[in-house]
Amino acid sequence: MDDWIDYYDSTHTIYVSKLHRDLHFQIIARDIIGYIPSPDATVLDYACGEALSASQVAAACGQLILAEPAPGVRGRLIARFAPNTKIRVRSLDDVRKMQDQSIDLVVMNSVAQYMTPDELDAALLNIRRILKPSGKLVLGDILQPNVGMVRDVMALLGFGLRHGFLKDALIGLISTALSDYRQLRTRIGLQRYSEDEITARLKAADFAVQRAHGNIGHNRWRMTFIAAASRPLSIAVSRAGLSPPDRS
Numbered sequence: 001m002d003d004w005i006d007y008y009d010s011t012h013t014i015y016v017s018k019l020h021r022d023l024h025f026q027i028i029a030r031d032i033i034g035y036i037p038s039p040d041a042t043v044l045d046y047a048c049g050e051a052l053s054a055s056q057v058a059a060a061c062g063q064l065i066l067a068e069p070a071p072g073v074r075g076r077l078i079a080r081f082a083p084n085t086k087i088r089v090r091s092l093d094d095v096r097k098m099q100d101q102s103i104d105l106v107v108m109n110s111v112a113q114y115m116t117p118d119e120l121d122a123a124l125l126n127i128r129r130i131l132k133p134s135g136k137l138v139l140g141d142i143l144q145p146n147v148g149m150v151r152d153v154m155a156l157l158g159f160g161l162r163h164g165f166l167k168d169a170l171i172g173l174i175s176t177a178l179s180d181y182r183q184l185r186t187r188i189g190l191q192r193y194s195e196d197e198i199t200a201r202l203k204a205a206d207f208a209v210q211r212a213h214g215n216i217g218h219n220r221w222r223m224t225f226i227a228a229a230s231r232p233l234s235i236a237v238s239r240a241g242l243s244p245p246d247r248s
Helices: 002-008 018-033 054-059 071-081 092-096 117-130 149-163 166-177 180-187 195-204
Strands: 042-046 063-067 087-090 103-109 131-142 207-211 223-229
Touching: 018 054, 018 103, 018 149, 018 166, 042 054, 042 092, 042 117, 054 063, 054 071, 054 087, 063 092, 071 087, 087 092, 092 117, 103 117, 117 131, 117 195, 131 195, 149 166, 195 207, 195 223
Parallel strands: 042 063, 042 103, 063 087, 103 131
Antiparallel strands: 131 223, 207 223
């Protein structure tokens, strides 16, 4: 995940225009708000990125924790949301040290594709530990093995057509094809999971799983899953080792 963290911590061109960027975060915020269980809930946005619309999410819950691995992005989040007492910015190391059963909702959106399978498994186990017994994990924007880059291009062009930045989207696609993002995606690749594969990983972390009717964000060819505690944790997940519960 480190190479992707460095990329998103740089001056990148993943968004084709300011309008694209702003709409992207507004739609994600809207979708996250739909999963918040109550106005006093504690919500964790795991690897949140710039989270430009986080104030909207914070207004719908009791506390919003923005966890971000990239130090430059994290610094901007701290500066941007310092006046908002409902928002706290943390590193992923801080998340690994959080109190057991302290979070009502964790959202991990458009993150799993940048993690190795082992990194994802460790993150899921830790999230399971910090979730309250009634808490939920929303795992969004999962790439499917049989859905390639062409679908991503179509999703972006359709998004641009609907919201008035189609020309910028076309220019942006050309720029992206020549950018560090394309080179990094070609060299490292993105992790893809079938519905059965991601369900198995969530179940291994002791979650009960169902696929959501729609994906978080605008790309309808990607998947979102809702995971809840399948039973009380009989064996605490170690903060240090993050070993899965013994099922023997």
